[in-house]
Amino acid sequence: MTTVDTTATAPVVRSPAVSSWRAVLLVMEHFWTWYRRNWRATIVGSVVEPLLFLVAFGLGFAVLVNNGGRLAELTGGLPYIVWLAPALLTMNTLQIATFESSYPVVSGFKWQRIYWAITATPVTAAQAGVGHLSWIAVRMLTSGVVYVAILVPFGGVRDGGIVVSLLAATLCGAAFAAPVMAFATVVRKEGPAFGALFRFVLIPMTLFSGTFFPVDALPVWVRPLAWATPLWHGTELARGAALGSLQLWPSVGHLAYLVVLLVVGMLLVQRQFRARLYR
Amino acid sequence: MxxxxxxxxxxxxxxxxxxxxxxxxxxxxxxxxxxxxxxxxxxxxxxxxxxxxxxxxxxxxxxxxxxxxxxxxxxxxxxxxxxxxxxxxxxxxxxxxxxxxxxxxxxxxxxxxxxxxxxxxxxxxxxxxxxxxxxxxxxxxxxxxxxxxxxxxxxxxxxxxxxxxxxxxxxxxxxxxxxxxxxxxxxxxxxxxxxxxxxxxxxxxxxxxxxxxxxxxxxxxSPAELIGRYSTREVVELRFPLDDAPPVAELEQLVERLEVLPDRLLLYAADGEAVLAAAHQIGIRPLSSLVRRSTLEDVFLRLTGRRLVD
Amino acid sequence: MSAPAVPSAPLLRIFPVGGYAGRSKMIMMRSALVYRRAWLAIVSGFFEPVFYLFAMGQGLGTYVGTLPGPNDAPLSYAAFIAPGLLAASAMNGAVFDSTFNVFFKLRYERLYDAMLATPLGVVDIALGEIGWALVRGGLYALGFLSLMAVFGLLTSPWALLALPAALLVAFAFAAVGMAATSYMRSWQDFDLVTLATLPMFLFATTFYPLSVYSEPVQRIVQCLPLYHAVELMRGLTTGAVDWSMLWHVGYFVVMIAIGVVIAARRLNALLLR
CATH class of the missing domain: 3.40.50.300 (P-loop containing nucleotide triphosphate hydrolases)
Known part of the structure; x- marks a missing residue:
């Protein structure tokens, strides 16, 4: 990570009393300290809600799709829930990513102002941003582990491929969280801005990115929109890994898309955090 | 009614x-x-x-x-x-x-x-x-x-x-x-x-x-009535070195009322300068002294005490 | 209240004394003024059920085929979920307006304290806020019904009654939501709102018929308010109308009565300490 990236907006050069990696870990420790006291508050959002979605879609829709008579065409003969599970995992991870990188980031600048406290120490603005993003990745990964554990008794897990699905889901979440975080640093009225983000980006993405049915079931003109979303790429990877149907070049393409989005997002986060904190 | x-x-x-x-x-x-x-x-x-x-x-x-x-x-x-x-x-x-x-x-x-x-x-x-x-x-x-x-x-x-x-x-x-x-x-x-x-x-x-x-x-x-009723016209504030016991007994002779605070003494009197001169005469040498007019704050602290309420 | 002599007409026993100045319209006008500047928030609310209808009806519908409707005539999946989404959006909109928004104004903006420094009373506040939730919910319902009509998902003139039915449903949820909000202490308590509305949205026959459940689960689902709303809407939009639907109406009338009385009394206790 570049700590002394002297752009015009960042004239402040600080003596690196802690290494960049260590600084990022220290920021994560800060969030962990908070989380240890407050993890109960996240149970409804990260366990109960996904469980309800799983029951509603994994079991309820399964009945409908079974009766519809085209299940084999959709899943290649597997139960609907096995086909659905890695996609729900990815969708859930993306939702956590979006929530954790929106309001908490605004709070860090505006309400609790923890970023100002962090950058009053040897930790730099860019390190604070990357540290928070890394913490969000940890949250996604741990929630994902819990989610997989819930999937098992529902018969949603076929084999160890789900571990790769979990990693793909986390990458997908981080790739979306980074630009959302950068967005969160510039919004002035967070209520309407995030409302629009959730309703016009997040919700359509969860509905149209191939989670519940293949993108091919949509009209031709909608499909490119779905292909442009990170969730579609993440879902393809996660589902391919879980069902053992990954193919080399498409996978490389999905991976490249998500990595590029993550890297660009991280650069934006670092730039924005500097611009906001070193004004 | x-x-x-x-x-x-x-x-x-x-x-x-x-x-x-x-x-x-x-x-x-x-x-x-x-x-x-x-x-x-x-x-x-x-x-x-x-x-x-x-x-x-x-x-x-x-x-x-x-x-x-x-x-x-x-x-x-x-x-x-x-x-x-x-x-x-x-x-x-x-x-x-x-x-x-x-x-x-x-x-x-x-x-x-x-x-x-x-x-x-x-x-x-x-x-x-x-x-x-x-x-x-x-x-x-x-x-x-x-x-x-x-x-x-x-x-x-x-x-x-x-x-x-x-x-x-x-x-x-x-x-x-x-x-x-x-x-x-x-x-x-x-x-x-x-x-x-x-x-x-x-x-x-x-x-x-x-x-x-x-x-x-x-x-x-009215503010003036309250000051008249519960305080004096003037207040003398005296500071002494922290380690020495301040000469409370001697000063009490000179004024209507005296209050001991952790960092200073407050002397309530009609004529502050006169009290200060009298103190000098009996050999009292404070670190610093201040004569001021009595305010509503003196009344307030007298009536409601100096303890912290929260 | 011990000392003061209190006039005790029966109505004043249910509602707080001096709590109604007949100016709840002014509070609705305030909301209209606020949202004239935040029109995107209004517009975005309309799209959520539309996205669901399009994704589930079109996409998933391909694999679901047809389902039996209320009078056992086969319904396309889109026509099946559309009335469910209409009912659910009436619920979600009303609950959001009467919980999150009211809590914010009550505890953070202290807006109601400001209103109570004027001749307005708590009943004005409760009715004004619920009234605005209804205006907004009515606009959404009208938009969604028009969309259903355009896509041929309305098959009966009874569907015209779906608009007032949506308002009734929204009124009931707004009243109960506001009563519940008066008991909330922190944002954490809003998890309970999610825990009440999300299962209803997912399981109260919005997305699939009651017949997918086992007998005992069906009984539970049939107690949920959203189930009654969905049944009402589905009957009206498909023309499967009979007298038994008045039960659903009755269910919501009771909800409204209980919700408004509790909301007004609790707000009174909170604001007039």
Whole structure:
């Protein structure tokens, strides 16, 4: 990570009393300290809600799709829930990513102002941003582990491929969280801005990115929109890994898309955090 | 009710209990028309509870209360139509602009659109906020928000204005501007009820005040009367080296009253310079000395004590 | 309240004394003024059920085929979920307006304290806020019904009654939501709102018929308010109307009565301490 990236907006050069990696870990420790006291508050959002979605879609829709008579065409003969599970995992991870990188980031600048406290120490603005993003990745990964554990008794897990699905889901979440975080640093009225983000980006993405049915079931003109979303790429990877149907070049393409989005997002986060904190 | 003159507020044995807390434990208050009346007291003295009862948003637990000759419990809406309230914490509408705050509020009083528009223009000028009228409330400074809160309470041309700690948290410029606006309102004949724990504010603004402590009124009068009754004309403040025991016994001979504080001694006397000279004569050499006029703060601390209340 | 003599007409026993100045319209006008500046928030609310209808009806519908409707005539999946989404959006909109928004104004903006410094009373506040939730919910319902009509998902003139039915449903949820909000202490308590509305959205026959459940689960689902709303909407939009639907109406009338009385009394206790 570049700590002394002297752009015009960042004239402040600080003596690196802690290494960049260590600084990022220290920021994560800060969030962990908070989380240890407050993890109960996240149970409804990260366990109960996904469980309800799983029951509603994994079991309820399964009945409908079974009766519809085209299940084999959709899943290649597997139960609907096995086909659905890695996609729900990815969708859930993306939702956590979006929530954790929106309001908490605004709070860090505006309400609790923890970023100002962090950058009053040897930790730099860019390190604070990357540290928070890394913490969000940890949250996604741990929630994902819990989610997989819930999937098992529902018969949603076929084999160890789900571990790769979990990693793909986390990458997908981080790739979306980074630009959302950068967005969160510039919004002035967070209520309407995030409302629009959730309703016009997040919700359509969860509905149209191939989670519940293949993108091919949509009209031709909608499909490119779905292909442009990170969730579609993440879902393809996660589902391919879980069902053992990954193919080399498409996978490389999905991976490249998500990595590029993550890297660009991280650069934006670092730039924005500097611009906001070193004004 | 016997003896109702043109008193705007009349309370007899007024009490407020919430659960086991006796916030107000029986107070008598009379506020006449055109008067500026102050409630002084430390935090938790019961000032705000008393104000809330007068503002008809808190039912009393006992005693009688008449505001504008009516009972707040029965005629709350009628009374509120004729009073203005400035709350302790600003509760401006953050979703509206500065001007809209005044206009929407005016509509709650049943005023016509044309009337609130004209009134808002007049009040914005009075509050020196005309050039901010299209802005949202949030970016305004603390002083501007306070001024907006105050003119908002004037939208219905109230006969009685209730101000709960109007200048807490403001910088000196903002306070002085507010005092000026409140003084102009007094000149226009608006009766005002003010709570504060700033003594200079009370001395500046109030014709008459009560000091409350522990839910009771412990003193009542004009600022000058209270100083005359509970303090001396002047106060001498003396500092001694921290390690030495100060010569309390010798000094006590010289003055009406002496108070020992952790860092200094306070000597209450009619003539401070004379006391200082006398102390010198008997060989007392303080590190530093200061002679000043007695203020309401001396009265307040004497009546309510120096312990911290929170 | 011990000392003061209290006039005790029966109505004043149910609602707080001096709590109604007949100016709740002014509070609705305030909301209209606020949303004139935040129109995107209004517009975005309309799209959520539309996205669901399009994704599930079109996409998933391909694999679901047809389902039995209320009078056992086969319904396309889109026509099946559309009335469910209409009911659910009436619920979600009303609950959001009467919980999150009211809590914010009550505890953070202290907006109601400001209103109570005017002749307005708590009943004005409760009715004004619920009234605005209804205006907004009515606009959404109208938009969604028009969309259903355009896509041929309305098969009966009874569908005209779906608009007032949506308002009734929204009123009931707004009243109960506001009553519940008066008991909330922190944002954490709003998890309970999610725990009440999300299962209803997912399981109260919005997305699939009651017949997918076992007998005991069906009984539970049939107690949920959203189930009654969905049944009402589905009957009206498909023309499967009979007298038994008045039960659903009755269910919501009771909800409204209980919700409004509790909301007004609790707000009174909170604001007039």
């Amino acid at each position: 016997p003896g109702v003159s043109d008193g705007l507020v009349q309370a007899r044995g007024l009490r407020k209990d919430s659960g086991d807390v006796h916030a107000v434990r029986g107070i008598d208050v009379d506020v006449g028309r055109g008067e500026v009346f102050g409630f002084l007291g430390p935090n938790g003295a019961g000032k705000s509870s008393a104000m809330r009862m007068i503002a008809c948003v808190s039912p009393r637990s006992g005693g009688t209360l008449q505001v504008l000759g009516m009972d707040p419990y029965v005629d709350g809406p009628k009374i509120r139509a004729r009073i203005g309230v400035v709350p302790q914490l600003d509760n401006l509408d953050a979703e509206l602009t500065v001007r809209q705050n005044l206009e929407v509020y005016g509509r709650y009083f049943g005023m016509s659109r044309a009337a609130v528009r004209a009134k808002a223009t007049e009040l914005l000028a009075f509050a020196q906020l005309t050039d901010r009228e299209g802005d949202e409330v949030e970016p305004l400074s603390g002083g501007m928000k306070r001024r907006l809160s105050i003119v908002r309470s004037l939208v219905n041309d109230p006969e009685l204005l209730l101000l709960d700690e109007p200048t807490t948290g403001l910088d000196p410029q903002a306070r002085h501007l507010l005092w000026d606006r409140l003084y102009r309102l007094k000149r226009q004949g608006v009766t005002q009820l003010i709570t504060t724990h700033y003594m200079d504010e009370a001395e500046q603004l109030c014709d008459r005040l009560v000091v409350m402590d522990g839910g009771l009124i412990v003193a009542e009068g």
